[in-house]
Amino acid sequence: xxxxxxxxxxxxxxxxxxxxxxxxxxxxxxxxxxxxxxxxxxxxxxxxxxxxxxxxxxxxxxxxxxxxxxxxxxxxxxxxxxxxxxxxxxxxxxxxxxxxxxxxxxxxxxxxxxxxxxxxxxxxxxxxxxxxxxxxxxxxxxxxxxxxxxxxxxxxxxxxxxxxxxxxxxxxxxxxxxxxxxxxxxxxxxxxxxxxxxxxxxxxxxxxxxxxxxxxxxxxxxxxxxxxxxxxxxxxxxxxxxxxxxxxxxxx
Ligand SMILES: N[C@@H](CCC(=O)NCCCC(=O)O)C(=O)O
Numbered sequence: 001x002x003x004x005x006x007x008x009x010x011x012x013x014x015x016x017x018x019x020x021x022x023x024x025x026x027x028x029x030x031x032x033x034x035x036x037x038x039x040x041x042x043x044x045x046x047x048x049x050x051x052x053x054x055x056x057x058x059x060x061x062x063x064x065x066x067x068x069x070x071x072x073x074x075x076x077x078x079x080x081x082x083x084x085x086x087x088x089x090x091x092x093x094x095x096x097x098x099x100x101x102x103x104x105x106x107x108x109x110x111x112x113x114x115x116x117x118x119x120x121x122x123x124x125x126x127x128x129x130x131x132x133x134x135x136x137x138x139x140x141x142x143x144x145x146x147x148x149x150x151x152x153x154x155x156x157x158x159x160x161x162x163x164x165x166x167x168x169x170x171x172x173x174x175x176x177x178x179x180x181x182x183x184x185x186x187x188x189x190x191x192x193x194x195x196x197x198x199x200x201x202x203x204x205x206x207x208x209x210x211x212x213x214x215x216x217x218x219x220x221x222x223x224x225x226x227x228x229x230x231x232x233x234x235x236x237x238x239x240x241x242x243x244x245x246x247x248x249x250x251x252x
Contacts, residue, residue, distance in 0.1 A: 002039060008064035008243035010040045013047070013097055013117075015071045016090050031069045031114070034223040038236040040065065040243060045096065052095030060103050064250070065110040065243035068097055068117025070221060074184060075119055080128045098124050110214040110242040112235070115182055118217030122207065127190030130203075132183060137201040141183045152224040155180040158197040158205045165208045166196035166216060169238045170231045178205065178220035185219060193217075214242035 012032065014025045025046050032042040043063075047055055073090035077083060079098065097117070101124035104111045113121040119129055133140045142151040154177040160167040167173060176197070186204040189195055196216070197206035209215035216239075222232035 007039060007041045008247045010035050010042050010065040010067055011045045011059060011063045012042050012067045013045045013093060016092055030223045034226050034236050038240040040240045047092040047096035049092045049095055052099040055096055056099035056103055064247040066100060066104050068113040068120055070115030075123055080123045105209055108213055110239060110246055112239045113217035115219060118219050121217040122186055125190050125192040128187040129184050130187040133185045138199045140180050142181050152179045156199060158199050160197045161195055164196045166206050170234050176231055180220060182219060
């Protein structure tokens with residue numbers, strides 16, 4: 001059995017919220033379970049507006065990987081040049097993730113970005129978001145009043161980019177059926193990212209950073225019951241494998 005000290009340490013950015021009137025931190029257990037079951041050790045990263053850059057600088061050297069989770073909150077539109085207010089903002093998370101991502105790319109630190117996390121990767125890489133995706137052709141957003149098993153059930157197909165990093169990593173599959181719980185999505189993928197998967201309405205559903213060992217963002221939720229999905233299990237296994245490699249090279 002692998003010793004705990006040999007496992008890669010994966011930073012997971014928390015979400016700030018208010019619970020029963022108290023300011024509180026939230027991190028859904030499913031993200032941590034997926035990391036730990038795949039052989040990593042998860043460490044939660046809280047944040048504070050005004051300290052994003054400093055927290056990123058202090059923590060990055062300790063990490064062997066970074067996971068950006070989903071969240072009901074949205075990135076503030078000014079972050080990608082759009083106008084308007086954001087009711088469901090988490091400015092401390094925006095600040096920390098947008099400080100961590102460029103450094104993770106520079107250091108070649110493995111990065112798995114899920115749902116809001118993928119949107120953060122897009123914004124950090126110079127892309128933009130659509131704040132309200134159309135829902136006529138593809139049902140991107142589940143009914144939030146439905147039972148969880150229904151919300152996270154497979155919702156629509158995606159086509160993987162042939163010969164893309166993600167398709168290769170998932171064993172050469174051409175398409176997947178994915179769950180879908182987002183109102184926003186990629187408008188313009190920007191100059192640095194490669195589209196890795198697309199929905200039937202043309203919305204880009206996954207991205208990667210070319211020339212990086214593992215920097216992948218997916219708009220769906222592979223962490224949800226990942227054990228039941230070959231593609232999700234492969235994705236987490238490949239992420240933790242990349243984190244092991246990073247740790248090994250860091251120690252040389
Ligand atoms: N708020 C954004 C991002 C959606 C998102 O990340 N949903 C996740 C829900 C909770 C979870 O399972 O982690 C949008 O609406 O596009």
